[in-house]
Amino acid sequence: MVVGDISTGTDLLVVGAGPGGYVAAIRAAQQGVDTTLVEADAYGGTCLNEGCIPSKAYITAADTAHGAANAEAMGVHADPAVDMARTRAWKDEVVDTLTGGVEKLCKANGVNLVEGRAEFASERKVRVAHQGEGQGSESVEFEHALIATGSRPVAAPFDFDGEHVLSSTGALALDAVPDRLLVVGAGYIGMELSTTFAKLGADVTVVELLDSALPAYEDDVSRVVRKRAEALGVEFRFGEAAESWQETPTGLRVVTADEDGEETEHAADLILQAVGRDPVTDTMNLEALGLETDEDGFIPTDDQCRTALDHVFAVGDVAGEPMLAHKASAEGEVAADVVAGEPAACDYQAIPAAVFTDPEIATVGMTADEATEAGFEPVVGQMPMNASGRALTLDDPEGFVRVVADGETEFVLGAQIVAPEASELVAEFALAIEMGAQLEDVASTVHTHPTLAEASMEAVMNARGEAVHTLNR
């Protein structure tokens, strides 16, 4: 047992073992860089422990139960019961498998793992306070540091009390479905969880300051998801700000106010507040490095993920939008390669994003408006899912695939998909964009029948005026 302060050295110190940090550490070690990874809490970070993975596990359980309960049209009669405690235990197993895998992969690649909270002591030195009584601490001197400390839920307007007001983390650890759930915020996390809990049987009300669900997306995209959520019984209260809450004998009373100050009361048993996430920059004594954050709290970096300090890098949620796991990992790879002396840079043309609602949303690259703003004269092609044979056989024919291309060169610029498996379908468009593919290239690629991906091909053909399964405009 290590007690007291010992001191070691490393080429690359990585702070935080989320998808940004652990990917960077493994990649650097693979490149022969002596790498030390410090994690204060759990391997895999937000993503594996309380983000992407837990949420998708619950979504699968909710879809399985809800899907079977609503399949009379196809001759399936079922009245499923969901045992949330068991669902949670399963989710925990999935998480443990993956976090255990991360730890094993780090070790197998030769990453030095240190458990504890890293605090910078100087520009080249960090102190790691080990968890638990009498575990002491450790100093590590480093040539390069990579900060991947991620983000945490914004605690506003309400504080999280772990009982009445939960963050997504709390909601993803419930052992029972609340009868009445009030969700503050209709961003992607709020919408994924609202849909999930509605499918699991909760009465869900969503309070959103802005005037639409998923306001980051185009209207016709988010509308498909909002309608489906409404069909599941989700009640939306747009243009209302959550103001206060209190306990009453019959549950919680939440007061909201519209922009004129008009108040409304909502009854609920539980509040899930999902209004955004803040970068974590207050856990590692950034001051000792002399690094500053920007007005949004992020650590500024260049296209090599380098901070204002030449030997310090930052990746993932702490380094700016989009706060997505795959963006964190992509940056982690670049930073590791740069440390290893490779001429790497974040020069990917597009970062796809998915929302795992019902149906899913996935986008990559530019919308038509963004293309116009960027100086293109975009052409657009679209395929409605109700003309997709595969979507019909899945009994899930809502939404569409849209592609945006440059009118002159027909280079693919972007895609907006709201459809079953949108998160998977977007991969083909991401590759098309990175490759500098033209519409014709995608149209000439033979697509398997019957698949949802055929809709991508049809959208592309539609943009060229040669769609077969829809009328060309």
Add this chain to the structure above:
Amino acid sequence: MVVGDISTGTDLLVVGAGPGGYVAAIRAAQQGVDTTLVEADAYGGTCLNEGCIPSKAYITAADTAHGAANAEAMGVHADPAVDMARTRAWKDEVVDTLTGGVEKLCKANGVNLVEGRAEFASERKVRVAHQGEGQGSESVEFEHALIATGSRPVAAPFDFDGEHVLSSTGALALDAVPDRLLVVGAGYIGMELSTTFAKLGADVTVVELLDSALPAYEDDVSRVVRKRAEALGVEFRFGEAAESWQETPTGLRVVTADEDGEETEHAADLILQAVGRDPVTDTMNLEALGLETDEDGFIPTDDQCRTALDHVFAVGDVAGEPMLAHKASAEGEVAADVVAGEPAACDYQAIPAAVFTDPEIATVGMTADEATEAGFEPVVGQMPMNASGRALTLDDPEGFVRVVADGETEFVLGAQIVAPEASELVAEFALAIEMGAQLEDVASTVHTHPTLAEASMEAVMNARGEAVHTLNR
């Protein structure tokens, strides 16, 4: 009402409105070619009426019921009942929607539709006998003809009697699940339907002459599907040929023989024979054209889908392997473009193929062996689905994604996928192959987390020795 023989003329006569014929007709009409499409039976052909679409509809119903019934691990408890008559009715609705859509699209694009059986009268003339009494017939003179008459189930070793021995067509129109189903043939149709009926509760025995399920696929690919089928209770009898069957008081008795002539008896309530499909060349009086078929019964064509006759084209199942709907449509587009005077040709590098078993299989391009044979020194990369976060959250972590590339140039040559949604995942690889993408291009494309498509990226990284989520070999 048209009675007697009237005569019209057309630029392009298309015989058969399956995915080969109707796509060709629409595309030709879009190009300004005066086009007449003759269909003897139902718009959409085998694919929409008794192939791809009906099978996938039943698979969805079976998956929904079976999925919910086997989700205790994730806390979902259900005991679904399937009302096959209702499932069939739903399947019929889906089919009607799609076949109605095909008819509408043909009309909207200005295709002349003629219902009836087309028989060639001469090199430039066809007679269409209308269905039904007193409906008369019609002669159509044409400049070009396109034959897209498809295929039908091989009636061997048994004849189809519509009661005891069914083809896939019969199996996809059942109103009840048979207790004991004996399937002859473990090709893709046999395996899709075996899996489906096993999930719906039938006791399924599969008799296959060769020594494995899905013998067209590599062993490690087909093994995943066979194991899963066995876990569903499917019993495989490899190396056995179906010889005879007879009715007994307790059902059917089917006799098989192995290569030594050793006989085995199997009890069943219904026989599904799925041993292959034969091209349909005997419905349209090919002789009048003077066209001959090759030794396998197909109409030989060149890379413009042109037959031995300059003005006659053939596409789809009748024109050769692979007998797949998307191959039929791709050829249909080419033939239409050629008729319209475009310099089109079937120059796609790869035709993907999918099997909708559990899990799905999808492949595109070359296997490692095929690449070696073709003179490449292939590198191979693989990602097991049990290392995929998305597969774990779907509770479906079996199978793998494999990529094959040229060792020297790293051009992507092929992919073999056995995994959930394999049919969708293969689209990205198909595009990579068509684009002449290198491994690096796919690896550098940011893939959404958490998705199954990340496994494709990981396989590619593995081939380059830089996988993060598996150990590189």
Add this chain to the structure above:
Amino acid sequence: GESDGEVSAKGGRVFAAPSARRLARELGVDIETVPGSGPGGRVTEGDVRAAAESGGEPAGTETAD
């Protein structure tokens, strides 16, 4: 930068495969200045190599906005 660089950098984007972009960095070529000979003006690996051989503009020379 060179004026022919703007052709391939339309809309702030260079149309080139990741492999070509990486090669440009390796060879120290600013890909935004490389004229593309591929379909639609896509910059190919060959274009990047040609630019490197003819002493193309070094990477890091930012084009002013």
